[in-house]
Amino acid sequence: MGKSFSFYKELASHSHVQERNREANRIDHDLNMHPTSKSANKIGKSSRGFDHVFWFGDLNYRIDTTFSMIMTLIEKSQFEVLLNNDQLTKEMKKHRCFKGFKEAEISFAPTYKLKSNRQYDAQRIPGYTDRVLFKSQKSIECFFYQSFDLQISDHQAVMWIGAISV
Numbered sequence: 001m002g003k004s005f006s007f008y009k010e011l012a013s014h015s016h017v018q019e020r021n022r023e024a025n026r027i028d029h030d031l032n033m034h035p036t037s038k039s040a041n042k043i044g045k046s047s048r049g050f051d052h053v054f055w056f057g058d059l060n061y062r063i064d065t066t067f068s069m070i071m072t073l074i075e076k077s078q079f080e081v082l083l084n085n086d087q088l089t090k091e092m093k094k095h096r097c098f099k100g101f102k103e104a105e106i107s108f109a110p111t112y113k114l115k116s117n118r119q120y121d122a123q124r125i126p127g128y129t130d131r132v133l134f135k136s137q138k139s140i141e142c143f144f145y146q147s148f149d150l151q152i153s154d155h156q157a158v159m160w161i162g163a164i165s166v
Contacts, residue, residue, distance in 0.1 A: 003166055006050040010057030017087050020060055021097040028099075052140070052164055055098065055133040058155065061088035062127035063110065070126050074109045082110065086128050101133040104142035104160065111147050111156040118149060132160035139165045 011023050063070055064085045073082050083089050083106055091097050110126035120126050130147070134140055144161040 003051045003164075006053045008053075008055045011059050013058075013060050017061065017091060020087075021091055024055075024059075024097045051138065052136040053101075053134065055101065056131065056158075056160070058112075058129050059088060059131050059133075060127075060129050061086065061091070061131075062125050062129070063087070064090075065125075067120075067122055067125060070110065071120065074120075074126075077109075079107060079109065083128070088128065088131065098133055101135045102140075103131060103133050104145035104162070106145065108147040111158060113154050114149075114156065115154070121154070130155050130158040132158060134162075136164060141165075 008027065011020055011027075063082055064087060070082065073079075088097075092101065092103075106128060110120075110128050111130040112127050113121045113124040115121050132145065140162055141164075142160060142162040144159065147156040147158050150157050
């Protein structure tokens with residue numbers, strides 16, 4: 001039997017972290033698949049029956065600090081400090097959403113909110129809204145996780161390249 005994959009794309013925009021968490025958990029619950037094997041139960045509700053599960057796209061979480069502080073940290077490439085204040089990172093560490101999911105190390109600036117001149121929009125708090133999360137019954141290795149500018153949106157695109165053990 002081959003390996004099974006499941007892909008989920010983005011969350012709706014909500015103004016509060018709790019609403020985003022609620023939506024992610026609701027989707028996880030509502031997409032409760034019937035397990036196809038005993039081992040499928042190990043990785044969570046929406047993951048049942050799948051060997052590998054990915055959430056990707058605009059998850060809409062922001063950074064909990066001021067615009068000016070974010071700009072200062074971006075200029076100094078202090079992405080670790082930004083991520084320590086990232087809502088999704090904090091919520092996942094507290095097991096409030098995306099339970100059991102992992103993310104490759106982020107070494108790029110926030111991907112949202114950019115104006116047409118590709119500068120951050122001071123009217124909105126920038127964030128790492130665009131993400132790739134994964135969980136698997138086997139190991140997943142990330143070779144590349146980076147943002148790049150396609151200049152077609154107020155977001156920068158994110159690319160993830162990796163390999164999955166089978």
